[in-house]
Amino acid sequence: MTSSQLLVRPLAPSEVLHFRFGLYVGYAAQVRGLLDTVALAQAFAILRQAYPVLSARLVLDPSSQPAIEAAPELSAAIDEVSGPIDNPLFGLPDLDDRTAAIHTVRGNDNTATVTLLTHHAIADGHHSLYLLAELWHLYTACVTDAPIAPRRHDYPHSLEHLLDQRGMGIGPTALPDDAMLEALAAADIPPGPTERVRTRLSAADTASLLAAGRSAGTTINGLVSAALLAAHAQSRNVGIDTLHYTYPVDLRARLTPRVGYPEGTNVLGMAYFAADPDAGDDLLALARAVTSTLREGIATGAVFTGSAEFMSAAQGNSAGPEGFLSTMLVSTNWGIIPALSTPADLIIEDFYPVMPSNPMTSVAPYVITTYDGQLTIDTSAQSTDTSRLLAEHLHSLVKSSR
Structure with a gap:
């Protein structure tokens, strides 16, 4: 039981799903050099x-x-x-329903991985990446004794509140029904840590892929989506049109007035794409078809309104929720990772998105990022x-621009 005096607000429908499954997302920076644990704790306290x-x-x-409960007495x-x-x-220890945490794994060769974990109910990827950049800025300031004057922010609003503020007459968000939720909860999740599989292009190839997208009238998201769809269709030996592809879309820049990154929790819409049978x-x-469908x-x-088309396809699938899950393909594009500042005696060598095992990740999402070009x-x-x-298709697209 909690004290009503500490309650900030109830969660909105767009946030409740993440609470139900306890979904955290991690933003991991692999570092080399002198990592000052005391300064990191100080920076997190200020954050x-x-x-x-x-x-x-x-x-x-x-x-x-x-609901969100204020708990300033709860230790970091x-x-x-x-x-x-x-x-x-x-x-990683039990996070005890905290909204944020920092977990550090130290190697034996002056290396470490520092991970900011945020609960998905209170921050989406773009919001959390903003917080990550703030954390490293504060850490650098603490180490170098630079002046720190952080501005206090209000609690972030839900998507529903932000849309209502703007007078947008949009219906309720389409969320998974009970059958889909039960199928997710019953999904087979391997015990222990999941194995990360990575596909990476060089900075030169990334620039060429961007050029290919511009020339063809599409985007990096469209190109990667096409490569993902083709790779999955081939590896599963099915037609591309049998796959149900969905991905979140950051709505902040598409609202007027624009929403700042820390002003909203999950300011996301959902795009759905099903390829034409031919x-x-x-x-x-x-x-181009993926991009055109998104624009439409x-x-x-x-x-x-969420992926109403996606849920309609799921509910009408003859194989039932479990069969539909096997045809799902999910991605999330975090875009360009913001610059992460460090003091002179520490460098960030790499960046990883990580997600603790969870029923919501039983349909493993593809996290698309651009780090260091x-x-x-x-x-x-x-x-x-x-x-x-996937790598073959991406490289074929790279070659198409040359």
């Missing part, structure tokens, strides 16, 4: 003061509804273990064959 939602926890209110979840730095979640093997044409969804407002697609539970095909 929590500036963004009070990071000092909160998620609870059930007296009416058993999920910041811990450190020795172990393999390529497993950022090694030794779609050929032209990746550029497929990429934005223009009609369909993207703002290099396009990277990270996922788990992926076959070697799919990974090989």
